[in-house]
Amino acid sequence: MNLRNCARCGKMFNYIGGQPICDPCKKAIEEDFQKVKQYIVDNPTASLKQITEDNQVSAKQIQQWIREERLMFSKDSPIQLLCENCGEPITTGRFCAKCKTSMANNLNNTFAKPKPALQQPVKKEPKAGMRFLDT
Ligand SMILES: [Zn+2]
Ligand SMILES: [Zn+2]
Structure with a gap:
């Protein structure tokens, strides 16, 4: 048993594991999320303050959802x-x-196409198996 206080x-x-939040709270947060998500669809121009007040959700929580890429805002939204x-x-x-793409490329350098601008020494040519007609 690993007892903790719910955040x-x-x-x-x-x-x-994961966030230190108890099950009932996780459920409540998920319900809040669905509510907020729908709210943003219905009120695309709502400000962050409006969203927090109308849904009784903290701005911190909304920011977390944004970081997790669970909430999307339209171009008309005052939330920039x-x-x-x-x-x-x-x-x-x-x-x-x-x-994001360039970061992903940096992480998976081996899969990234070599760009002419910054030439990286990629020296792993598959020699084995290559055969020319030299007989
Ligand atoms: Zn709790
Ligand atoms: Zn950027």
């Missing part, structure tokens, strides 16, 4: 998100598509 309601619960890397306006998450 939301403060009750002791059997902690399994900016890419944490380049400052481009985005609709969800933390980074714009461009930065």
Whole structure:
């Protein structure tokens, strides 16, 4: 048993992993999420303050959902998100598509196509198995 205090309601619960939040609270948060998601669809121009007040959800919670890319805002929304890397306006998450792609490429360098601008020494040519007609 790994007892912890729930980060939301403060009750002791059997902690399994992930966020330190008890099951009833997790359920309640999920319900809040569905509510907020629908609310944003119905009220695309609602401000963050309006959303928190009308749904009784904290701004912190909404920001978390945005970071998790669970909430999306339309272009008309007063909620303006900016890419944490380049400052481009985005609709969800933390980074714009461009930065996400380049970050993914950096992570999986082996799969990225070599760009002519920055030549990286990729020296792993599959020699074995290649045969020319030299007989
Ligand atoms: Zn709880
Ligand atoms: Zn960016």
